[in-house]
Amino acid sequence: MTLRKGRLIGLIIGIALLMIFAIKILPGLMFASAIPEPHSIELDKVTATKFISDIESYGKIFELDDCQRYTKRINGISVRMNEKENDNEYGTYYKLILKDESIDEKVFENFRKYLDESELRTYQKIEDYSLFVVDGFLDNIWGYLYLHSDRELGTEYFNVDHHSIKIIEDLGDNWYRIAGS
Structure with missing residues (x-):
């Protein structure tokens, strides 16, 4: 028993x-x-370089994300995709920002769609850097950086806007895999 x-x-x-x-x-x-691993989102350098060229030629957008996550930004301005404010989004209705910034909605949608489909998530042009943050957790980020000049980047941490960036891998053609906070 x-x-x-x-x-x-x-x-x-x-x-x-x-x-x-x-x-x-x-x-x-x-x-x-x-959460994607740092090597799980491959960079198509040709397409990403064309994206940078197109967005710079357009001249009205220096910061943009794919608008798929909780935090959404256009040119440093927090936006929401829904016209009516709700608990899941905050910021100004994005169409108002597009109007204020004189950004064509179709052009915005094409740039946003590229970030979403490429999984590069966010783009930011800071001085002579184009920074694509793919993901992060808490205070850490990882992604890709394009250097618009021929200067050498060291192996130590350096500041890009409010990010502290370290080169993880030189991908050639002024492209780098980065990590930081």
């Missing part, structure tokens, strides 16, 4: 541990697996 009782207690403890794992640990693992 004690052997059956021992197996029953073991079974109950096993089920309880399985439930704790399923409720507490598994969701965290699923979230972590949704």
Whole structure:
């Protein structure tokens, strides 16, 4: 009888541990697996260089993201995609910003769509850098940097706007894989 009782207690403890794992640990693992690894988003240098050329030629956008995440920005201005404010978005309605900045909506949509489809997520032109942040967690970021000049970049951290950037890999043609905060 004690052997059956021992197996029953073991079974109950096993089920309880399985439930704790399923409720507490598994969701965290699923979230972590949704974060792309630094080498999981490949850079198409030709297309990204054309994007930079096109956005610079347009001349009205120096910061843009794919507008798919909670925080959305156009030229340093927080925007929301829904006309009516709600709990899931904040900022000014994006069409008002496009009008204020004299940005054509179709042009904006083409640039935004490129960031979404390429998974480069955000673009920012700062001095002689074009910075594409692919992802990050808490205070860390990773992505790609294009240098618009021929100067050499060292291996130490350097500042690009409010980011502290370190070159992880020289990809050639003035492109670099970066990490930072």
